[in-house]
Amino acid sequence: xxxxxxxxxxxxxxxxxRSAEAxxxxxxxxxxxxxxxxxxxLDPGAxxxxxxxxxxxxxxxxDPNESVPGGxxxxxxxxxxxxxxxxxxxxxxxxxxxIQAMGLDKILRVQEIALLNRLPFxxxxxxxxANLMKYRVEGFVRGGxxxxxxxxxxxxxxxxxxxxxxxxxxxxxxxxxxxDIVIMVRGRSRAFLAGPPLLMxxxxxxxxxxxxxxxxxxxxxxxxxxxxxEDDRHALGICREVxxxxxxxxxxxxxxxxxxxxxxxxxxxRGDDGMLALMPANLREPVDMRDVIAQLVDGSYLDFKPxxxxxxxxxxxxxxxxxxxxxxxxxxxxxxxxxxxxxFIQYMCQLGHPIVYLQNTTGYMVGKESEQGGMIKHGSxxxxxxxxxxxxxxxxxxxxxxxxxxxxxxxxxxxxxxxxSWPSARTAVMGGEQAARTMQIVTDAAMARKGIAADxxxxxxQFDKIVAMFEAQADPFxxxxxxxxxxxxxxxxxxxxxxFCLDTISEAAAxxxxxxxxxxxxx
Numbered sequence: 001x002x003x004x005x006x007x008x009x010x011x012x013x014x015x016x017x018r019s020a021e022a023x024x025x026x027x028x029x030x031x032x033x034x035x036x037x038x039x040x041x042l043d044p045g046a047x048x049x050x051x052x053x054x055x056x057x058x059x060x061x062x063d064p065n066e067s068v069p070g071g072x073x074x075x076x077x078x079x080x081x082x083x084x085x086x087x088x089x090x091x092x093x094x095x096x097x098x099i100q101a102m103g104l105d106k107i108l109r110v111q112e113i114a115l116l117n118r119l120p121f122x123x124x125x126x127x128x129x130a131n132l133m134k135y136r137v138e139g140f141v142r143g144g145x146x147x148x149x150x151x152x153x154x155x156x157x158x159x160x161x162x163x164x165x166x167x168x169x170x171x172x173x174x175x176x177x178x179x180d181i182v183i184m185v186r187g188r189s190r191a192f193l194a195g196p197p198l199l200m201x202x203x204x205x206x207x208x209x210x211x212x213x214x215x216x217x218x219x220x221x222x223x224x225x226x227x228x229x230e231d232d233r234h235a236l237g238i239c240r241e242v243x244x245x246x247x248x249x250x251x252x253x254x255x256x257x258x259x260x261x262x263x264x265x266x267x268x269x270r271g272d273d274g275m276l277a278l279m280p281a282n283l284r285e286p287v288d289m290r291d292v293i294a295q296l297v298d299g300s301y302l303d304f305k306p307x308x309x310x311x312x313x314x315x316x317x318x319x320x321x322x323x324x325x326x327x328x329x330x331x332x333x334x335x336x337x338x339x340x341x342x343x344f345i346q347y348m349c350q351l352g353h354p355i356v357y358l359q360n361t362t363g364y365m366v367g368k369e370s371e372q373g374g375m376i377k378h379g380s381x382x383x384x385x386x387x388x389x390x391x392x393x394x395x396x397x398x399x400x401x402x403x404x405x406x407x408x409x410x411x412x413x414x415x416x417x418x419x420x421s422w423p424s425a426r427t428a429v430m431g432g433e434q435a436a437r438t439m440q441i442v443t444d445a446a447m448a449r450k451g452i453a454a455d456x457x458x459x460x461x462q463f464d465k466i467v468a469m470f471e472a473q474a475d476p477f478x479x480x481x482x483x484x485x486x487x488x489x490x491x492x493x494x495x496x497x498x499x500f501c502l503d504t505i506s507e508a509a510a511x512x513x514x515x516x517x518x519x520x521x522x523x
Contacts, residue, residue, distance in 0.1 A: 424491075
């Protein structure tokens with residue numbers, strides 16, 4: 001596990017190192033690097049939960065040794081002037097902040113999290129926009145969702161603040177346009193629907209960048225910007241002043257967790273190194289997930305119906321003062337386990353307690369006895385309960401997440417409020433060896449019907465190829481690159497991450513929003 005965590009940190013560090021290579025250019029322009037901007041914006045010593053840090057890994061570049069994760073942006077939940085906010089920053093040290101393959105999906109996901117959890121949305125913008133050399137029409141069309149979400153956030157009473165550190169062209173100009181407050185930097189900020197080259201090509205008109213979309217023009221003439229800053233630091237200071245006028249957070253259990261400074265991920269204050277040994281490298285080894293629950297709760301926990309459907313574990317406990325229900329697995333989900341989980345989900349909804357799913361299952365039980373016992377209908381009943389639960393659901397993928405077990409245990413397709421993976425997680429429709437053996441049986445049977453003898457060497461080559469394909473795609477770094485979770489975390493940080501997320505959810509429930517018919521329109 002320590003080896004996998006080291007790989008995770010190296011991947012995250014790769015993006016920071018690549019961005020930092022641009023420091024001489026930024027210094028020459030009198031600018032701060034993107035991570036420096038985020039660090040100055042956040043409250044010193046406050047907690048920070050990075051999101052989707054592996055977005056795009058092995059997507060644009062299939063070489064795991066060369067692929068730079070992050071999707072071209074930094075995103076996370078942190079505190080600005082005492083207010084819990086969603087913060088997104090263009091990573092303009094990499095390809096001038098051009099939107100990468102998974103960058104759009106990443107920002108759409110964090111906008112969704114902001115809306116669900118009633119978080120103000122702060123965007124530090126400096127982007128070259130879409131890479132026209134890699135233009136795809138579906139990216140252009142789906143890009144409209146980004147602007148739609150800004151309008152939805154504003155209409156929900158959640159302020160949208162943009163600090164325009166650099167250029168925003170064409171669609172990028174609608175980032176400030178759809179923001180409630182815009183802060184621009186003299187001599188650096190640009191926002192226009194068509195830059196000088198496109199303007200000349202389209203209409204023959206000649207104009208300078210400042211005339212078309214400079215910071216002074218927009219703060220003095222067009223009214224697009226509210227505040228004119230002299231440099232990045234000044235702009236971030238103004239942003240902190242703006243956010244200081246927002247409703248403050250209530251006192252929460254966050255104070256019980258260790259504060260490690262801005263832009264540093266959460267860590268448990270309890271130093272639970274024992275978590276590292278709980279999930280074996282070989283997922284076929286048995287695990288008692290009650291040991292994981294014991295590491296997460298404040299004190300003791302109550303095991304719900306422990307003698308019935310024993311492979312499915314349901315329990316009640318507290319995390320940093322928040323009452324929660326746990327659902328997890330010590331093997332496949334059988335008929336009693338599915339019924340037990342369904343009962344427990346409904347009970348948690350009655351109590352109003354969030355549910356934490358700790359995934360570790362090969363799926364729903366198969367076989368003649370299981371099928372005759374109604375596995376399909378009882379598993380479907382559990383999926384109905386997960387789908388329609390009225391309380392927030394949070395998922396940690398700890399070990400195996402195979403087949404419909406991924407669905408019944410509130411995988412990405414079931415919209416948990418937050419979803420994180422451990423480096424030991426594996427996600428697939430089935431295990432690689434099971435898939436390969438299934439195909440081998442089917443292929444051998446088809447050949448036998450034709451009277452053709454199977455070639456052992458060819459069968460082995462096919463078997464190995466299928467196993468390799470499934471194993472590569474089941475890897476949590478790969479699935480996180482596809483945004484099938486909100487990030488891969490160190491198991492030791494699980495309690496702190498869940499506590500932070502539960503605090504966020506609790507604050508959202510306590511907020512008295514003042515919904516508007518429309519978002520704030522720029523006059």
